[in-house]
Amino acid sequence: MIRKFARNISHSYVTFAVAVSVICLSVGFVLIQRDNAYYVKGQRAAAGAEIRRTANELREKLFGMGLVAERLGTLASSAEGVSRDDLEQIANQLLQHHGEVISVAIAPDLVVTHVSPLKGNERVLGTKYWQIPSQFAGIARAFRSQAPVFVGPITLVQGGKGYILRYPVFKAGKYAKAGKFWGVVSIVVSERGLVSAPVTDGAFMPARLALREVRADGTVQQNLFGDPAIFRENPVTEHVSVVGGHWQIAAVPVGGWAASSPNSPWIAAAVGLVTLLLASAILIIRHYAVKSHETFNVLSHAIESLEEGFLLFDRDNKLLMANSRVAEYYRIPADKLVPGLPYDEMVRHAIRRQSAGEVVEGQATEVLTSDAEAERMAEAEAADGVQQLVDGRWLKTSNAVTPEGYTVGVRFDISAQKSAQLAAEAATRQQSEFLSTVSHELRTPLTAIAGRAAFLAKTHNLPVSKKLMAAIQKDAPDMAEIAQLAQDQFDGISGQGQRIIAASDLLLSLVNDLLDWAKAEGSELKVTPEVILANDVAVNIVDEMKFQAQAKGLSLICMCAPARVMADPARLRQVIYNLVGNAIKFTPKGTITVTVRNKGQRVIIGVEDTGVGIAQENIDMIFERFKQVDGSDTRSFGGFGLGLTIARKIVELHGGRLTVTSKVGEGSRFEFDLPKASAAASAAAAKAAAKAEKAAKDAAALEQHRSDETSLQSAAS
Numbered sequence: 181m182i183r184k185f186a187r188n189i190s191h192s193y194v195t196f197a198v199a200v201s202v203i204c205l206s207v208g209f210v211l212i213q214r215d216n217a218y219y220v221k222g223q224r225a226a227a228g229a230e231i232r233r234t235a236n237e238l239r240e241k242l243f244g245m246g247l248v249a250e251r252l253g254t255l256a257s258s259a260e261g262v263s264r265d266d267l268e269q270i271a272n273q274l275l276q277h278h279g280e281v282i283s284v285a286i287a288p289d290l291v292v293t294h295v296s297p298l299k300g301n302e303r304v305l306g307t308k309y310w311q312i313p314s315q316f317a318g319i320a321r322a323f324r325s326q327a328p329v330f331v332g333p334i335t336l337v338q339g340g341k342g343y344i345l346r347y348p349v350f351k352a353g354k355y356a357k358a359g360k361f362w363g364v365v366s367i368v369v370s371e372r373g374l375v376s377a378p379v380t381d382g383a384f385m386p387a388r389l390a391l392r393e394v395r396a397d398g399t400v401q402q403n404l405f406g407d408p409a410i411f412r413e414n415p416v417t418e419h420v421s422v423v424g425g426h427w428q429i430a431a432v433p434v435g436g437w438a439a440s441s442p443n444s445p446w447i448a449a450a451v452g453l454v455t456l457l458l459a460s461a462i463l464i465i466r467h468y469a470v471k472s473h474e475t476f477n478v479l480s481h482a483i484e485s486l487e488e489g490f491l492l493f494d495r496d497n498k499l500l501m502a503n504s505r506v507a508e509y510y511r512i513p514a515d516k517l518v519p520g521l522p523y524d525e526m527v528r529h530a531i532r533r534q535s536a537g538e539v540v541e542g543q544a545t546e547v548l549t550s551d552a553e554a555e556r557m558a559e560a561e562a563a564d565g566v567q568q569l570v571d572g573r574w575l576k577t578s579n580a581v582t583p584e585g586y587t588v589g590v591r592f593d594i595s596a597q598k599s600a601q602l603a604a605e606a607a608t609r610q611q612s613e614f615l616s617t618v619s620h621e622l623r624t625p626l627t628a629i630a631g632r633a634a635f636l637a638k639t640h641n642l643p644v645s646k647k648l649m650a651a652i653q654k655d656a657p658d659m660a661e662i663a664q665l666a667q668d669q670f671d672g673i674s675g676q677g678q679r680i681i682a683a684s685d686l687l688l689s690l691v692n693d694l695l696d697w698a699k700a701e702g703s704e705l706k707v708t709p710e711v712i713l714a715n716d717v718a719v720n721i722v723d724e725m726k727f728q729a730q731a732k733g734l735s736l737i738c739m740c741a742p743a744r745v746m747a748d749p750a751r752l753r754q755v756i757y758n759l760v761g762n763a764i765k766f767t768p769k770g771t772i773t774v775t776v777r778n779k780g781q782r783v784i785i786g787v788e789d790t791g792v793g794i795a796q797e798n799i800d801m802i803f804e805r806f807k808q809v810d811g812s813d814t815r816s817f818g819g820f821g822l823g824l825t826i827a828r829k830i831v832e833l834h835g836g837r838l839t840v841t842s843k844v845g846e847g848s849r850f851e852f853d854l855p856k857a858s859a860a861a862s863a864a865a866a867k868a869a870a871k872a873e874k875a876a877k878d879a880a881a882l883e884q885h886r887s888d889e890t891s892l893q894s895a896a897s
Contacts, residue, residue: 280373
């Protein structure tokens with residue numbers, strides 16, 4: 181872009197030189213054009229005469245052939261038909277006037293029965309035209325148009341190439357209409373006999389001719405003679421209507437149209453000499469002008485090489501130069517970012533491209549047009565001069581005014597630094613969220629453990645303990661009462677212990693989630709796949725969690741087909757347990773269904789509930805660490821929000837994919853796939869299981885034998 185600006189400035193110094201040269205050359209051009217016009221006019225007149233001669237010759241030649249074909253057709257369609265003598269007599273008359281005719285043939289039902297002269301055309305007899313596609317095409321065209329057709333050059337049956345006049349013959353029908361198709365009359369002309377050699381005119385070299393047939397709409401039907409490229413060389417043309425078609429003849433000199441007359445070089449030399457003298461003087465001036473711009477060009481190239489965007493405005497805030505980085509940053513087309521562009525107009529255009537006002541499918545939304553709005557938007561960037569572009573990049577802007585009153589602007593791409601800053605801020609926020617979540621979730625079970633332990637530490641202060649002591653200290657203790665109070669004491673202590681165990685289990689589950697997540701984050705989470713029955717794992721989990729579901733009034737069912745998979749048993753159990761646990765947690769009422777089904781080489785495992793559901797905009801969020809749809813500290817459902825993150829990682833380590841479909845208020849379905857165990861792997865697993873079972877039975881039998889021996893020895897002693 182800078183190079184273009186420099187050229188524009190440099191060109192202003194040569195405008196005068198160009199103007200003077202153009203005037204001189206224009207005068208010479210007019211003189212040469214007039215001389216050439218007279219010369220070319222003579223050439224075209226000579227070419228026109230040659231075309232007219234050729235056209236008359238073609239009319240005469242084809243008229244005669246047409247009469248012969250028509251006469252033969254009339255005889256053929258009559259009751260008597262055409263005899264060999266009739267054909268030879270008519271053909272001889274045609275050959276006497278037109279020696280270029282090779283043969284005349286008739287073909288009833290498209291089979292050649294007569295040809296004249298026979299000598300040299302013996303191979304034509306018996307020809308079946310429908311067996312020769314190149315010949316049959318012209319006959320089909322004549323049949324469709326019910327008019328004679330002239331085709332060629334094509335390969336002839338008798339050898340060589342030539343042209344053929346196809347005259348379709350129809351039996352007479354009713355009411356002067358054509359009746360049944362009888363056959364075709366063919367007149368063959370040699371390839372060189374269609375157009376005779378052009379004459380030589382003294383004004384130019386012999387002409388090159390081209391001949392083609394055109395349709396009524398002007399399109400080309402076929403090229404008959406000569407090079408078709410002649411029609412693109414500004415030829416002299418003539419139209420000829422013959423044998424039911426329209427032909428166009430074109431002619432150009434053999435050497436092409438003369439570019440100039442013989443006098444043109446002398447005129448050009450005189451004009452060139454005058455132009456050279458004037459241009460030499462002006463080029464000397466231009467040389468010194470270009471020298472004065474060399475420094476500017478070096479500076480311009482240096483600016484263009486900058487990685488930063490550079491802008492320079494004059495005292496009137498009109499653009500003087502800008503490098504390509506500016507156009508790239510602000511998405512301004514190069515044809516808009518040109519010298520003389522006002523600053524406010526550039527700002528408006530940049531805002532249009534950066535805002536939602538870009539053109540979409542030919543329609544533009546509302547854009548900023550007023551100077552006030554442009555000024556307001558230009559000043560809307562941050563106080564530190566940092567702005568974000570629509571493509572996500574960040575720019576640092578810096579503007580300064582030179583002593584001469586020019587404004588220099590530099591735009592730095594600080595995307596990397598800004599990304600690092602945002603990443604650091606996100607990491608800080610994430611760390612805070614992590615600590616807050618961990619503290620909140622761990623505090624609940626720890627509080628329960630501490631509270632219950634405090635009760636156990638001071639059991640003597642409990643009401644039941646005091647009653648027990650009072651009953652014991654009576655003068656006449658009631659043992660039944662003491663036993664009942666002791667049992668109440670034991671039940672109370674056991675209940676507190678059970679609550680401590682439940683809180684400890686919850687705490688252990690949270691810690692395990694943290695450890696699994698840490699392994700997943702550090703790529704240390706491993707799986708050891710083996711052949712297992714996925715349906716057995718699912719059934720066992722359903723049996724274990726059925727009481728938990730029933731406690732909430734939920735129905736937990738399993739619809740599992742037998743399916744062997746390659747999976748880590750513990751990790752598979754962890755995934756299904758997590759999904760079922762989440763379903764119970766987020767389902768206030770209804771049914772939870774666990775399914776296992778086979779699908780090709782994969783096994784699909786799903787958990788479907790009738791719970792609260794998940795909004796579409798939150799689908800991706802639930803797989804993020806420490807995330808629940810309700811992210812507040814007082815959220816209804818506990819947990820770190822790591823379960824689905826870990827489950828997805830485990831499924832991916834097995835080569836599967838965990839997906840979810842959900843609708844708010846209707847429930848969710850989580851589904852993942854695992855590779856089906858191969859037949860060989862299943863057989864090996866079954867063999868290993870049988871071997872292990874046999875070893876266990878043998879060990880049990882040995883142990884029983886030893887026990888029996890010990891018993892006998894004891895009895896004997």
